[in-house]
Amino acid sequence: MKRVDLLRHLRDCGCELIREGGKHSWWGDAGRGTRSAVPRHREISEILVKKICRDLGIPQP
Structure with missing residues (x-):
């Protein structure tokens, strides 16, 4: 799955970006x-x- 599609799905489900890590982005609800x-x-x-x-x-998704 493309990363942009996953991030769109996370936003649609009410999740938001918590912080940017070294090699990962932390998302949560x-x-x-x-x-x-x-x-x-x-x-x-x-x-x-x-x-x-x-x-x-x-x-x-």
Whole structure:
């Protein structure tokens, strides 16, 4: 999955950027108290997308 598509999905589900790390961007949802790291690669594997969505408590795209 393209990173821009994943970030669009995260925003649509109510998540927001917490901070930029060294090699990852940290996204979270303050209402649910969840957060997850999103790597800065153009392509993100489907397995990792599934893990990020599960960590944030949102549906998969």
